[in-house]
Amino acid sequence: MAPIVELSNVHKRxxxxxxxxxVSMQVEPGQVYGFxxxxxxxxxxxxRIMLGIIDPDRGTRQILGAQSALSVSHxxxxxxxxxxxxxxxxxxNVIAYLGQLKGMDGVSAKRRAGELLERYGLADAAKxxxxxxxxxxxxxxxxxSTMVHDPDLLVLDEPFSGLDPVNQQVLEDLLADMKQAGKTIIFSTHVMQHAExxxxxxxxxxxxxxxxxxxVGEAKRLLAPRILLRTKDDIVALHELEAVRGVTRISEENGVMEWEIVTQGRVSTEELxxxxxxxxxxxxHFSMIEPSLHEVFVHLVGGEKAVDGQNVSKERGDAK
Structure with missing residues (x-):
């Protein structure tokens, strides 16, 4: 089956x-793709290049089997x-009007707008x-208004921006509903938790x-997990393991010490x-903590970056 969206080596100055x-991108039918x-x-x-709003200086694009998004905008x-x-x-009325611009008849558009407002907690705001x-x-x-006409593809640019946590969850639920209905979704964000x-x-x-x-799983495998241990004994012997990059004692209470172990490769549970x-x-106590997508982002971008209001430094050992 052909990709729903494909960008290949697009360039814009x-x-x-x-x-x-x-920049290249390939999105298959029914996928949720985070940009x-x-x-x-x-x-x-x-x-904007994908949707034909602007043209690339070079590179190719296709969307829903067409070279131009204008021909499949409905x-x-x-x-x-x-x-x-x-x-x-x-x-x-504004949702219905935008639905009519996408080819819906007036009666169907208004009925569908009302259904959507009620389903997602805005029935009292309809009028x-x-x-x-x-x-x-x-x-x-x-x-x-972007989904009133039942599109095959949703493209949302920073959809979570400006929403409080409750409404962010409502939007996540809405996107999950669309995915369940077989729609393809592309959304951009700089908040890694939504993508995760x-x-x-x-x-x-x-x-x-x-x-x-x-x-997301492939991204997380770019970083080794951190390991938490609680012991009554010093664990200096673990420093000698080749895969261990660093060991930090992070707390001690009632004679029990908690350690964080950072590895430079995937050390096996059996070995430890x-x-x-x-x-x-x-x-x-023994547990492995998989890296978050936030941590992977910092690792890939490099340096100390502010992302989603947090600073994550190289010095932590889980990003370099």
């Missing part, structure tokens, strides 16, 4: 600034990064003008270039436990 350099990267990484430019729902709704229209809605409610209305929970595959860009393409038994180290 604005004056002296290279916004996108040889990840820090602000200014080239995500929005790549999406099958695409697009939420731009810069939001905009008709402020004097009611929530239901309110957009300018009377909170920022979060207006953003939910905009998201619903939702995505089948991810593409990570930085400074306009591809850094990683693959599954065997070494402890060999040196008569009594283990009170």
């Amino acid at each position: 604005f004056g002296d600034h290279i916004a996108v350099e040889n 990840l990267g820090p602000n200014g990484a080239g995500k929005t430019t790549s999406i 099958r695409v729902g697009y939420l731009p990064e810069e939001r905009g709704l008709y402020k004097n229209m009611s929530a239901q 309110k003008r957009v300018k009377q809605l909170s920022k979060g409610m207006a953003q939910k209305v905009q998201v619903l 929970r939702l995505c089948d595959r991810i593409g990570l860009v930085a400074h306009g270039r591809d850094v990683f393409n693959g599954t 436990v065997g070494r402890c038994m060999e040196h008569r180290i009594e283990i009170a």
Whole structure:
């Protein structure tokens, strides 16, 4: 089956600034694809190239089997990064109107708009003008307007931006519903937690270039897990293991010490436990902690980066 979306080595320059350099993407039918990267990484430019809003300087694109998104626009729902709704229209009418622009008849569009508002907790806002809605409610209305015409492909640029945690969960539920219905979803974000929970595959860009393409699991395997041990004994013997990069005692209470072990490769549980038994180290607790997608991002981008309001430093040992 042909990919729903395929970008191949697209490049875009604005004056002296290279916004996108040889970015590629392949999204299969029914997938949720996260397009990840820090602000200014080239995500929005790549999406606009994909949708035919701007043309690449070089490279190729196809979407839903067409070279131009304009010819299949009725099958695409697009939420731009810069939001905009008709402020004097009611929530239901603005969703219905945008559905009509995608080819729906008026009666069907208004009925569908009402159903969506009720399903996602906005029934009381149906008759309110957009300018009377909170920022979060207006953003939910905009998201619903992208799916009112039942598109095969949803493309959402930073859909979680500006939403409080409750509404972020509502949007995650909405995307899960769309996936369950067999839709293909592409969304960009710089918040790794959403991608970690939702995505089948991810593409990570930085400074306009591809850094990683693959599954979330494949991304996490780029870093070794951290290991937590609790013992009554010193674990100096574990320092000698070739795969162990660093050992840190992080707490001690009632004679029990908690240790964090950072490895530079995948050390086996059997090897660690065997070494402890060999040196008569009594283990009170043992666990492996898989790296988060946030940690993988910092590792791939390099240096100390602020992502989703957090600073993660090289010095931690789980990123380099």
